[in-house]
Amino acid sequence: MRRSVRTRVLAPWSRTRVLAPWVRTRLGTAPGAACALALLVVLTACLAAALPRAVDRYEDAGLRHAVERARPDSTSVSVYAAQPDPLMSQGMREDALRPDLLGAQYRKVLAAVPRPLVADPDQSTYGVRTHSPMEVPDAFIPRPNGLPAQVALAAQHDLAGHVRSVTGRLPRASEPVTAATAEVEAAVTAETAKSMHIKVGSVIHVPGVERGPLAVHITGIVTPRDPNGAYWAAQPLLHTPTLVLLPGAGAEGDRYWLGGLLLAPEAAPAMLGTPGNPWRYWQLAPAPGDLHAYELGRLKSAIASLEGGPALRAMRTRTDPSTDVSTDLDDVLGTYTDLRSGIRPLVAVAAVGTGTVAAVVLLMAGGLAADRRRSELLLLRARGGSLRGVTGRLLAETSIVSLPAGALGLTAALLALPGGRLSYAVAAAATVTAVACTALPLRAAAVHRVVRIHGAREDVASVRPSRRRTVAELTLLVVTLGAVETLRRNGTSGDELASLAPVLVGVAAALVLVRLYPLPLRGLARPAARLRGAVGHLSLARAGRTSASAVLPLLALLTALTTAAFGGSVLSGVSEARDQAALLTVGADARVEGTTALPSSLPDRVRGLHGVRGVAAVSIAYQAKPNEGRQSVPLVGVDPRDYAELTSRTGLGAFGAGELRVPAGADAGSGTGTGTGTGSGSGALPAVASPQVASTYGTRPFPVRLEDGTTVTVRITLVRDRTPAVTGADFLLVDRAGLSADAARPSTLLLTGDHLDGAALRRMAGNAGVLLRSEERAQYVDSPLQSGAERVYTAAVAAGAGYAVLALLLSLVRAAPERRALLARLRTMGLTRAQGRRLLVLESLPQAVLAAAGGALTGWAAIRLLSPGIDLTTIALASAQVPVGAAELHTDAVSLTVPALAIIAVTVGVAGVQAWWTGRRGSVAELRVGDGR
Known part of the structure; x- marks a missing residue:
């Protein structure tokens, strides 16, 4: 009996003894080390589990932002079918346009949309719309160039659920409508009513086919509840009329109004009696909340299937053999994919680096624990402990601490970052826990493979x-x-x-x-x-x-x-890239630019604003013509001293003020139509030019005709890649003192300073445009x-x-x-x-x-x-x-x-x-x- 007890005391690794007492004893002798290991595992598991969820969250947010930012007519999936076959009976053609059949087909269309693409039921809809606009003869509708207005008829489902207010009442059909119906009711949006002078009670006569005109009585003027939503914005004509330019006409050519009239869904068969060529449509708006970046590949496949694959065949089976699908959502997803492809590798660099450091620290903690207990493990091995037994007990000891700690870290990450894939977070936390559990046993097994009397x-x-x-x-x-x-x-x-x-x-x-x-x-x-x-x-x-x-x-x-x-x-x-891009766009810390010359007192008033350190007033002639040619080059008239200080502060094409100043007595810009200055004995203004302009016109004097009809002679003396006043690759800089009075009047102010007050600057600038570098930077x-x-x-x-x-x-x-x-x-x-x-x-x-x-x-x-x-x-x-x-x-x-x-x-x-x-x-x-x- 004594021998049995002695064996158990001297050989705690014995197979006949359970693990828990030995492990509990070891943890009790070093509670500080156990708590430190648990804290390290909790922190590391939490960070490891949080990383993939954080990436999923911002990638999903970026995808939804890209879809929401694009126009609904680009992101919506339009399922449409031509008008019913003319060989069908008139009754069957009319029934094909009625809301009962279209609604049943709409539900089938929703069921046929392949995952992970999910339609938003609040913004998706269906209906009938004329494919071809129709001229209306009514004289009360404006005719800008004498051309009659045109209208499109639409009978869209659930109009009442997507309007905020109604003046009058919504249209309805009191009796069954057919292709021969003479009168129907319609509503228009407030924008359409304002632009086309339509009022409640107005009657618009739509031409008919083999029948008299269709009289459309306007019973209501509606205000859309969400005009930017897909219900309205997927077909912008339904809520916003447009002035259409005749094909082949110039910029000032003939135009006519084109607007939409909203019929009751039950009145859709009346379109068959018009030349509008009515089409049925089922409009599907993607639900942004159901879009996930990790499903992007499957999402693209679903769209491709809808446009020309099994999903399209399913749509045709459920609706009509002529059904087709059109969407630009794949282009939106392609743009997002390009952006993500440029960002992901950079994030991967940081994630791999931090993960490597964390793994090294976990291994280091196990290695230091093995070094701290070297004498103990040497003694156990010397007294007959097997390598397998010692390693197993060390694994049990670390597992009892690490497993709950890893689960706690995973839970903290899941609670802190809801959303994202669970599997990746669990895998990351499990990897951390596994490393923490095995670091000490593996290190001990490597060091104590051979039994030694003492450590070397x-x-x-x-x-x-x-x-x-x-x-x-x-x-x-x-x-x-x-x-x-x-x-x-x-x-x-x-x-x-x-x-x-x-x-x-x-x-x-x-x-x-x-x-x-x-x-x-x-x-x-x-x-x-x-x-x-x-x-x-x-x-x-x-x-x-x-x-x-x-x-x-x-x-x-x-x-x-x-x-x-x-x-x-x-x-x-x-x-730095954002700062530089904003600087190149604005040219300074702030830019005040008018379409015409600015008030002469504005530069002095702007200098008094808080934070303004310097103001450079410049005149820019964007249509200046060198050598009387057709090609224009922006010519910038500057004050050499102020502009030289600006270029020095911004680092954009810096030069000395004396290199641009008009020599004393020069009269290159007298305003008489030609320059007669004496610059360097040549009568030309010294100029700073871009490399392309310098290579084109050389260093010899050449005339430049300005927008006011005057001409100045310039000679390029300096070449700079960029200049604050203009963003293009072509420019000429000259001293304003050498220009005519009209040409020298400042049209742009470039300001430098810290913490500029944009609101005060806009109030002082009046109608002139104000652009702040800080605001431009934020847009990137x-x-x-x-x-x-x-x-x-x-x-x-x-x-x-x-x-x-x-x-x-x-x-x-x-x-x-x-x-x-x-x-x-x-x-x-x-x-x-x-x-x-x-x-x-x-x-x-x-x-x-x-x-x-x-x-x-x-x-x-x-x-x-x-x-x-x-x-x-x-x-x-x-x-x-x-x-x-x-x-x-x-x-x-x-x-x-x-x-x-x-x-x-x-x-x-x-x-x-x-x-x-x-x-x-x-x-x-x-x-x-x-x-x-």
Whole structure:
């Protein structure tokens, strides 16, 4: 009996003993470590599960925004059929247009729409409409050029449910309507009534076929409840009339009014007696709330099936053999796909980087736990514990902590981010939990495969890399080079390997630095030994013999710093691209531009506004004709001093004021019709020109005829790529003093300053247009896809930086007991508290400085290597048409230096606090604690 009890005490790994008591005992002896692991798993699982849901949310929002922003006549799916076959009986043709049959077919059409396309029942409808407009002879309808107005008849379902107010009453049919019916009732919208002078009680006579005209009595004027909704906007003519230009006429050609008359649905058969060629239609508006970006491929397939596939055949079976389907929704989806394709790879770079750092930290936590319990595990193996038994109990120990923590993190992510796919979030959280559960057992199994009596030294000075490690590192280096080359050649649209490029660069740099780390420290330790005092030599010697497990902290730090530098540079590049695009569009911080000359007092009044730093008044002649030719070039008259200051502040084509100023006594713009100035003895005004204009007209003087009929002679003396006053590629800049009085009157003001008041500026400008750079910049973020991707990118970079600090703290905490014991021993030999602080700080600095310098250098190298393949134009500007080239990736000094300096600051701070805390405790107590461990 005693032997049985003894066996159970000495062999806790025995198969006859249940796992729970041993695991509970271990967790009870180290509750702090268990709580720390649980907190790490909760945080990591929450972030991992939140990432795919956040991506789904902003991609879905971007898709819905794209569909809602497009015109309903582009996004609606129009199912239509020609008028019933003339060979059919008249009764059957009339029945085919009645609302009962159309309603039954409408329900069948809805059922035949292939998923994931879902119709919005509130905005979808059906009815009958004349395909060909018809002239009406009624004289009360305006005739701008003497041409009679034309109308289209429509009998659309549920008119009462889509109007806000009715003047009069809605149309109705008191008796069955046929093709021979002489009179019907109709309603018109308020816009149609206003433009075409229609009132309640008006009668419009629509021509008939083999019968007299159809008299349409207007019984009501309606106001649409949602004029921008698909019910009305899919067929804009139903609520808004239009002036139609005759085909082949010029801009000032003959026009006539075209409007829509809304019949009661029961009156649709009356259209058969008109030449309007009535068509049946079933109008399907997509429900934005049911659109999901992850179903985009299936959505495109559904649309293709509707336009010419199995779904179209089903539609024809349920309605009419002549039924056809038309929609531009696929074009809208294609535009969204292009935008998403340009943004997704950049987000993938940040996600992969942060995920790598998080995985390294989880592995590092398991590895540090295995190192902390090395003596315990050595003893268990030496006393007969099987590798399988020890590993199984360690797995049970970590699983009991990690599984509930992973479930809690997943729940938090699901509650914080409703919507999105559940499967991806569960898979991400499960992966994190699995890594947390297996990191400690696998590390222990790798270290304790062989039973040892004691642990050998494992520091970078004694442990030599194995051949397998060398092969793995060389393989990783080759993969890194391949990823970098792929990204440089194909950009982020290449493949998944391109998204790994920044991370692989950081990992490769970490492995190289780990191999090179001890060499400079050993070299410095020898001369430090000859210095007075042992602190410097001792700190360098200990730093040079740091644990071989430092590869994981260094890997985490370099990967995080590289990702932070790359991500910060991406965000900075996006902001710079938007600033530059807004500047090129506006030309300054604000622009006031009138169609005619501005009031002469406006520049002085604008200068007095709060925040205005400079005002440049310019006159722009957009139709100036050089050499009396047909091609026009914008000629800008400026005040050289004010405009030179503007170009200097904006950086757009800067030049000196003296290079453009009209020489004293010159009279190039006397207003007599020709320039007679004496500029440089040639009578020409000095001019700044764009490269294209300079190459066309050269440097010899040439005349330019202005819009007011005067002519000036100019000579190009400077060439600049851009200028603030105009956005095009062609321009000429001259001194306003050389122009005639009319031509020199300012038509545009360019303002520079901070926090300009747009409202005050618009009140002062009157009828002139005002454009602010800040407002223009805000328009470039025109899709939730952009803003959502930026938020995810920022969060990923911040999380990576946080994990880097956590990795650093874990490594410092792991070494804390040994350092405390060392300080206690050294204090018994006379080491002062100040020397102890210096020792810990100097011992920690080499690895921190190495990580900081290596991270900054690696981040800089990654950006320089990968920038040719990174184009930020899509995420920065989306579909905005601005005169700016591709937004390239550039290094950002803040992103490179701030994280690196933070690493050094945290290291020094932790070492100082550790030395201060150790100094508060007695040496004997500290040695006892250290020896006990």
